[in-house]
Amino acid sequence: MPTTARVARIHEYGPPEVLRFEDIVVGEPGDDEALIRNTVIGLNFVDVYYRRGTLPVPAFPAIIGDEAAGVVEAVGKNVKNVSVGDRVVYGDTAFGAYATARLHPADRLVRIPAGVSDDQAASAFLKGLTARYLLKEVLELRPGDTVLYHAAAGGVGQIFVQWAKALGLKVIGTVSSDAKVKVARHAGCDHVINYSSEDFVAEALAFTAGDGVAAVFDSVGADTFRGSLAVLRPRGTLVQFGKASGFPEPLDPFELAPRALYLTWPILPHYTSTAEDLAVAAADLFDAIATGILKVDPSNLYPFSQLIEAHHDLEERRTTGAAVLRVTAADLP
Incomplete structure (x- = not known):
C-alpha cells in the first residue's frame, strides 16, 4: 500500500529558504529495497x-540529506539483512533523508544494536564512520603521535578527538571562536587554538617544540590549507577532507619535497563501498559507543519542521557537536 511522506525538497540552489515542505507518495519497496519510517534525521x-550548489544534485526537485535512523516498515522479496520492525540507520550519498518515510537500498542499511539510541545513531553514523576511516585507515598513526584537527568542536571533530585519545594520540584542536574552545577541551584535546584570533601555526609548532605534527586533518579548506602544510613534521601527512571555507589554492607538488610531505583527499564512500566494509566499520563504531569510548548524544535538537532554522545555524557555525532533526507527530502528513 502506498505511503504518504512529508519531505523537504529544493527546486533550486540557494539559502535555507529554498527548502520546501511537500507531501509525496512513496511506493512499495522494490525487490532489494526497504521502506523506512524515519525517526531521527542527521544534519x-x-x-x-548540496543545498547551495557547491556540490550538484542529480536533478530538481531534490530531497537532500544523507543520514537518518528509523524503523523498517516493509521489505522487498530479496531482502534478507533486515526485517520489518528493525531499527536501522543509514548514511550515504543516496539522498532522500529529509523525509518522514522513504525507500532505501536494503544492503546499505545497518541494524542499530540495543544500547544505542536512534538519536545517537542518527547523530553519529556518518560522523563516526568518517572519524574512524580518518584515524584508522587513511594513514598509520602510532600511540604518542601528535596530530592536529581543525574544527575540533564540530560533530566529526568531537568524535575524532575522543577516539584519537583512546588510541593514545596527542591532539591539537583548532576552533573558530572562543566559545568553542571549552567544547574542544571537553572532548579531550591536549591543546586548543582559536585560529580566528591566534596563529595556529606558531602555536602548534610551539606545542611540539618545533617538531611539527604527524598529521593534520583539515575540513576547513582555503583558510587553513597553507598553515596545515606548515605545521607538518618531515614525512607528515595533510589529510584534506573538506572545504567549509572554500577550495584550497592550487599547489605545486614540488612544494612537498623539502620535507617529503604527503597530501591526500579521501572520501568516506571508498572506505564503505561494500556491504561487508560498511558492516565492519559500523560494528566498530557501535562498539565504541556502547563501551563508552565515544559520547555521541546530539547537542543540537530540532523538530523536522524547524529544518530551515537548523540550516541557518549549521551554515553560520552556531552549532557545536552533532545536530539532528527529530520527526514528531506534528511533522507527519
Whole structure:
C-alpha cells in the first residue's frame, strides 16, 4: 500500500529558504529495497553544500540529506539483512533523508544494536564512520603521535578527538571562536587554538617544540590549507577532507619535497563501498559507543519542521557537536 511522506525538497540552489515542505507518495519497496519510517534525521555540513550548489544534485526537485535512523516498515522479496520492525540507520550519498518515510537500498542499511539510541545513531553514523576511516585507515598513526584537527568542536571533530585519545594520540584542536574552545577541551584535546584570533601555526609548532605534527586533518579548506602544510613534521601527512571555507589554492607538488610531505583527499564512500566494509566499520563504531569510548548524544535538537532554522545555524557555525532533526507527530502528513 502506498505511503504518504512529508519531505523537504529544493527546486533550486540557494539559502535555507529554498527548502520546501511537500507531501509525496512513496511506493512499495522494490525487490532489494526497504521502506523506512524515519525517526531521527542527521544534519551534516555536506547538506549545506548540496543545498547551495557547491556540490550538484542529480536533478530538481531534490530531497537532500544523507543520514537518518528509523524503523523498517516493509521489505522487498530479496531482502534478507533486515526485517520489518528493525531499527536501522543509514548514511550515504543516496539522498532522500529529509523525509518522514522513504525507500532505501536494503544492503546499505545497518541494524542499530540495543544500547544505542536512534538519536545517537542518527547523530553519529556518518560522523563516526568518517572519524574512524580518518584515524584508522587513511594513514598509520602510532600511540604518542601528535596530530592536529581543525574544527575540533564540530560533530566529526568531537568524535575524532575522543577516539584519537583512546588510541593514545596527542591532539591539537583548532576552533573558530572562543566559545568553542571549552567544547574542544571537553572532548579531550591536549591543546586548543582559536585560529580566528591566534596563529595556529606558531602555536602548534610551539606545542611540539618545533617538531611539527604527524598529521593534520583539515575540513576547513582555503583558510587553513597553507598553515596545515606548515605545521607538518618531515614525512607528515595533510589529510584534506573538506572545504567549509572554500577550495584550497592550487599547489605545486614540488612544494612537498623539502620535507617529503604527503597530501591526500579521501572520501568516506571508498572506505564503505561494500556491504561487508560498511558492516565492519559500523560494528566498530557501535562498539565504541556502547563501551563508552565515544559520547555521541546530539547537542543540537530540532523538530523536522524547524529544518530551515537548523540550516541557518549549521551554515553560520552556531552549532557545536552533532545536530539532528527529530520527526514528531506534528511533522507527519
